[in-house]
Amino acid sequence: MTINEAQDNIIADFEGLDDWLDKYQLIIDRGMAQKIDPQYKTPQHLIEGCQSKVWIHADYADGKVTYQAESNTEIAGGIAAMLVEILSGHTPREIMDADLYFIDRIGLKEHLSPTRSNGMLAMMKQMKLYAIAFNSVN
Amino acid sequence: MCEGGFNQSYDMLDINKIREDFPILGDTVYNRPLVYLDNAATTQKPRQVVECISQCYYHRNANVHRGVHYLSQEATEAHEQARESVRSFINARSTSEIVFTRGTTESINLVASSFGETLKEGDEVIVSQMEHHSDIVPWQLLASRRGIRLKVWKFDADGVLHVDDLKALLSDRVRLVAVAQASNTLGTVNPIKEIATVVHGAGALLLVDGAQSVPHFPVDVRDLDCDFLAFSGHKIYGPTGIGVLYGKEQVLERMPPYQGGGEMIDHVTFEKTTFNVLPYKFEAGTPDFIGSAALKAALDYVSALGIENVAAYESQLVDYMIGCLAEIPQIRIFGPRQRIGVASFLVGEIHPYDLGTILDHLGIAVRTGHHCAQPTMDAFKVDGMVRASVAVYNTKEEIDTLIESIMRAMRMFH
Structure with missing residues (x-):
């Protein structure tokens, strides 16, 4: 599955949900299920927003990146879970070039606002930075 | 329900x-x-306040205190009437004791900077543990600038301050105690009158952060006997960007100016500048005379209720x-x-x-x-x-x- 196909799958999940609360339920459910290997829940893996914390780790094997993430808030965790699902299993180059349009399309653009301070922008940046680092190793 | x-x-x-x-x-x-329950951050504004702002800009806009012309005198009168409204609202003795600032934060910074000038290394300031950062950080900055010591008056498990604990912290080195009349987080109301007696008994001054009290219940500075009271207009249905520092006249008189500029001077030469009388000594630059008039409208609104x-x-x-x-x-x-x-x-x-x-x-x-x-x-x-x-x-x-x-x-x- 390509990155865009994975994004489209997530968009399909949200389509037809008119009520904000249903959308958030979907995100919260993903957030509650999203865990990181406890060994990576360290300050080195932490992205601190104003109100939430997100831990991210990435592994690189066979030319593909695999992400793990967890947040102390379910909403940031749910967003992290979607990013993990979309970006894992792809090459560093594919991740670096990815246009993450799903956030806008599922109506979560507000979470990209820097004033929201939930670390979502930083989360995306960190995931791309991992890809850049792995790419430079190649 | x-x-x-x-x-x-x-x-x-x-x-x-x-x-x-x-x-x-x-x-x-x-x-x-909309269910607006973020009033401790800022309150909404009634029409009376917003209309006052537009009327001031449309029909009474001129710089205050220096114009001979009609509009300037109108604006000056409105600005000074606003000061009188504030005085009356908190029952200060005189309008000389009412300094307009940008808000509670600036009011506290004014005291920390100006009164702080009179502190010496080894002097102490006490702040309560429940203070807003606005009533902590100015004192920390002062502590690092002047070599004074900052002591913390802790609250109990319920979030209540006990005056006996304050007594244990007081010494002849303590120059000022800063405490909120009401906590912005816990809602605790502190016994300011009792605290003032204890603080004055130790020869120190008392600064009260009134940001969360003045909007909610009658505050009488003479009854409380605090030396300073700071509060913000925007938390009491007034506009953002205007606030008040009340200070006892004899205390403000002894303090050096905070910022320099227009309004706050008496006479300027390159050899020596003399300063204006209270409260203007602390109001450098063109004051927010629209904000003050709108603050008056807000206080009038609350007073009418x-x-x-x-x-x-x-x-x-x-x-x-x-x-x-x-x-x-x-x-x-x-x-x-x-x-x-x-x-x-x-x-x-x-x-x-x-x-x-x-x-x-x-x-x-x-x-x-x-x-x-x-x-x-x-x-x-x-x-x-x-x-x-x-x-x-x-x-x-x-x-x-x-x-x-x-x-x-x-x-x-x-």
């Missing part, structure tokens, strides 16, 4: 009529009626809110039962950011996070709280909506 002592027949204020003065309260967010009536109504509302919140399973409400204005809480393991986001989408504006009081968060060993805070226009029905919405949000986190 829940059991609680809400007096339905309370008739000193017609809340629905009051709400009509605040157009924003009729708005919807996410297609739901009667601050005692506002206090009585809000007290019922907060009591009802606390009573209803307490019935929610797994809730932790921070602060004492007897409180004003705010209820800060956490529900089960739900992160305040998550709860605040869901409440937002249910139309409810609450604050989440550390509320600019990280030492208070640390004392309760939490990163943040959800805070609902009331104003005179809030209703019992809105509290019911808050409670129902919290319950609804809770169901989403299973």
Whole structure:
């Protein structure tokens, strides 16, 4: 599955949900299920927003990146879970070039606002930075 | 909705009529009626205040204090009438004791900078543990600048300060004690009059952060006998960017100017500048004369309702809110039962950011996070709280909506 196909799958999940609360339920459910290997829940893996914390780790094997993430808030965790699902299993180059349009399309653009301070922008940046680092190793 | 002592027949204020003065309260967010419960951060503004601002700009705009022309004199008169309104509202002795600032934060910084100039290395300042960062950081900056020592007056497990603990901290090195009259997070109301007696007995001055008290109940600086009182216009239905520092005249007289510029001078030569009289000595530059006039409109609005009536109504509302919140399973409400204005809480393991986001989408504006009081968060060993805070226009029905919405949000986190 390509990155865009994975994004489209997530968009399909949200389509037809008119009520904000249903959308958030979907995100919260993903957030509650999203865990990181406890060994990576360290300050080195932490992205601190104003109100939430997100831990991210990435592994690189066979030319593909695999992400793990967890947040102390379910909403940031749910967003992290979607990013993990979309970006894992792809090459560093594919991740670096990815246009993450799903956030806008599922109506979560507000979470990209820097004033929201939930670390979502930083989360995306960190995931791309991992890809850049792995790419430079190649 | 829940059991609680809400007096339905309370008739000193017609809340629905009051709400009509605040157009924003009729708005919807996410297609739901707005329930605004973030009043401790800022209050909404009645038409009377907003119309005052536009009328001032349309018909009375001229720089104050120096024009001979008609408009300037009108503007000056309005600005000085506003000062008189503030004086009367807090019962200061004289308008010389009322300094206009940008808000509580600037008022406290003014004292820390100016009064701070008179402190020597080894002197001590005491701040309470429940202070807003605005009443902590200026003193920390002063401490590092002047080599003074900052001591912390801690509160108990309920979030209550005990005067005996303050007595233990006082010494002949203590020059000033800074404490909020009401906590922005816990709602604790501190016994300022008793504190003033103890502080003055030790030969120190008392600064009171009135940001969360002046909007909610009568504050009489002469009765309290505090040396300074700081508060903000925007938390009492007034505009943003205008605030007040009250200081006892004899105390302000001894303090050096804060900022230099126009208005605050008497005579300037390159050899020597002499300074204007109080309160102008502390008001460098063109003052916010539109803001002051609008602050007067806000204080007039509150006075017409009667601050005692506002206090009585809000007290019922907060009591009802606390009573209803307490019935929610797994809730932790921070602060004492007897409180004003705010209820800060956490529900089960739900992160305040998550709860605040869901409440937002249910139309409810609450604050989440550390509320600019990280030492208070640390004392309760939490990163943040959800805070609902009331104003005179809030209703019992809105509290019911808050409670129902919290319950609804809770169901989403299973």
